[in-house]
Amino acid sequence: MLKSGSLRSTVTAGLLVLIIFAATLYAQSPANNELLKMIPAKSLFCVRINNFDYTLNQVDQFLAGVSPMPMGVSMLVRMQLANLLGSPQLTGLNTNSSFAVFGTNVGEPAQGNPAANMFVGILAPVTDYKQFIEGNTNCTEPDDKGISKITINGAPVMLAAKAGNYALISWANVYDGLVTMSKTISSANPAGLNGTLDAAEAKLAKTEPIWAYGNVQQVNEVFGPLISAKFQEIQTMMKSMQANQPGASSESIQNVMNMYSGILEVLLKETKSVSVVINPKSNVLNITKTISAVPGTDMAKMLTADGSSQSDNTLLPYLEDGAMANFGAIMNTPFWKKLNVRSIDLYDAMGGGSMSEDDIKEMKTLAADIIDSVEGPTAYSISTDANSKPPFAVKYFIAVKDEKKFNQILEKAIEMMSSSGIMDFYKGLGMETSFTTKSGVDSYKGVSINSAKLSMKAADTGSPQAQMITSMYGEGFDYRWGMVDGLFVGAFSGDVDMTMHQSIDQVKSDSPKQIGSEMKAALELLPGANKADFVVTLNVLRLIKMVTSMVPIPIPPMDIQTKSNIVIAGSAADSRMVVNIAVPKQHLTEIMSAFMSMQQKTQQ
Known part of the structure; x- marks a missing residue:
């Protein structure tokens, strides 16, 4: 022994x-050495699932007890594959390896119809291609060009060809495209997607469970003119629909559409690529989205970092447990400054050019200067209050390093709210607005409090639009703000004085300031989020509660207790923005329980 x-x-x-x-x-x-090299470098998109069986089992574990489906995702996928191939054993298919789907153009894009030459292919790993064809009854023997049909009830639905250690599969109507593509791709192709991606992106593609990639520049090259033409059609259609209708003017609608058109144009021209990584675990679903900018563009210059963005956000303790949403940010100066400046162009587009060039220039200067006057961290909390109008309360805290400069910029910005053409935009939408401010309206614990009120009402008081605005916002938004021990503290809510006093109490409190339990749990889901350019928590149930309170529809109340949140954190650096998202299983469970409870109450 x-x-x-x-x-x-x-x-x-x-x-x-x-x-x-x-x-x-x-x-x-x-899958690791060959797959990315086989996918054409000029592919418009690619989706890759690594370790196919394992990844689907991980999805099953995450959805267990949450999904209303009677069987797991892995079983459903295998059933669909068995139905397609005609064999429950999936003979010859290596489901322990990695699969990919990609889309590319075969030849030059067709004039007037860029989708005509699009080829969408599936690369399915096989242990033996001959066994794959012979062992699955729906697959026919290859013809003289190596193409097999995959039939269901005798009708061809897909085609397959051998490509290295993979079966290249596509739709039944792209025979010529499959012949061309099967000859083009090979494991030794130096012009494959592997050579297009940078090292970090290639590593994600090879190691993460699910990786999706979109080459925005290729999409713009192939579909850009078509997208622009379709957008113009939508603008024309909306303009004709709006004619002789009460409410917003056709000119205002056109201004909004022009704004969206401008945003779309910038995104198509300045975004290099977008990728999404999905990593399911038993208790959380992690998603990472990476947006890469074209070198030398304004977007590339915006997506950079400075030294100040590497510190912790010291204001996270001000974020509240029980909030519908929390937002914390660190002042990554290049990112926030350029984002502020570019937002001015959007305001101008919405206003249809109603602001003068001098006003635009001054607003951009103020938008940049305000960033220089703050110290770094910020914190915002948005809570629901279904019994007040508006049905939410907002608190915010901003660390200020130059109070004098900050107050001067703030005063100038308030002045421009009334004197520039910003409010003209709302008039065009059929709403009458006014913005008034008062200094020193209140004093609390030695803090001088200022106020502002934004009033909105529809020009046609009997319209559904007017009733909706009154239902949501009442008489408008009341703001309060003041400087408290180096922090700019602000609030707006139904009972804004109480909210402002609570915020001052938080800052003035002598007790140690600790991060709340909900934010602490959120940071554990995304380690390092406290150093991100921004971090957000979102509670979907509290959001639904707020929305339903604004809609005049009888909906049973939600009585489910909720403590978990979706967490989002993002940082800009090296001409890219990386956004990490964590969806805890607990939150999905809470949502499902709430909807089941509502359904039971509805049936009573």
């Missing part, structure tokens, strides 16, 4: 052999 020490040594050695063997298989897997 083996002694315990000898047994441990034997087991350890055996485990090491298994690990080395598995690592060798992984390193030699065609």
Whole structure:
């Protein structure tokens, strides 16, 4: 009999052999060495699922107890594949490896119809291509060009061809495209997608469970003219629909559409690529979105970082438990300054050019200067209050390093709210607005409090639009703000004085300021989010509660207790924005429980 020490040594050695063997298989897997090279470099998009069976099982674990489906996603996918191929065993298909779907143009884009030459292909890993064809009854023998049909009830639905260690599969109506593509791609193709991606993106593609990629510049090259033409059609259609209708003027609608058109144009021209990584775990779904800018563009200059953006957000303790949404930010100067300045162009577009060039120039200067006057961290909390109008309360805290300069900029900005053409935009939408301010309306614990009121009402008081505005916002928004121990503190809510006093109490409190339990749990889901350019928590149930309070529809109240939040954190650097998202399973469970409770009450 083996002694315990000898047994441990034997087991350890055996485990090491298994690990080395598995690592060798992984390193030699065609999915890792071959797949990205086979996908054309000029692909418009690509979706890759690594370790297919394992990833689907991870999805099942995340959805267990939450999904209303009677079976797991992995079972549904295997059933669909079995139905397509005609064999429950999926003979020859290597479902332990990685799959990919990609779209590219075969030849030059057709004039007037850029989608005509689009080829969408599926690369499915096979252990033996011959067995794959012969072992699945819906697959026919290859013809003289190596193309097999995949039929259902005798009708061809897809085509397949051998491509390295993969079956290249596409739709039944793209025979010529499949012939061309199967000859074009190979494991030794240096012009594959692997050569287009940078090292960081290529690593994500090879290692993350689900990776999706869009080449925005290729999309713009192929579909840009078509997208612009379709947008023009929508603008024309909306203009004709708005004619002789009460409410917003056709000119205002056109201004809004022009704004969206401008945003779309900038995104298509200045965005290099977008990628999304999805990583399901048993208790959380992690999503990472990366937006890369075209080098040398304004977007690339905006998506940069400075040294100040590497510190912790010291104002996170002011974010409230029970909030519908929390927002914290660190003042990454290049990012926030350029974002502020570019937002002025959007205001101008919405106003249809009603602001003068001098006003625009001054507003951009103020937008940049305000960033220079703040110290760094900010914190915003938005809570619901279904019994007040508006049905939410907002508190915000901004660390200020130059109070005098900050107050001067603020006063000038308030002055421009009334003197520039900003409010003309709302008039065009059929709303009468006014913006008034008063200084020193209140004093609390030695803090001088200023006020502002934004009033809105529809010109046609009997219109559904007017009733909706009154239902949502009452007589408008009341603001309060003041400087408290180096912080700019502001609030707007139904009972704005109480909200402002609570905020001052938070700052003035002598007790140690600690991050709330909900934000602490959020930061555990996304480690490092406290150093991100921005971090957001969102509670969907509280959001629904706020929205339903504004809609005059009888909906049963939600009585479910909710403590978890979706967490979002983003940072800009090196001409890219990386946004990490965590969706805790607990939050999905709370949402499902709430809707089931509402359904039961509705049926009573």
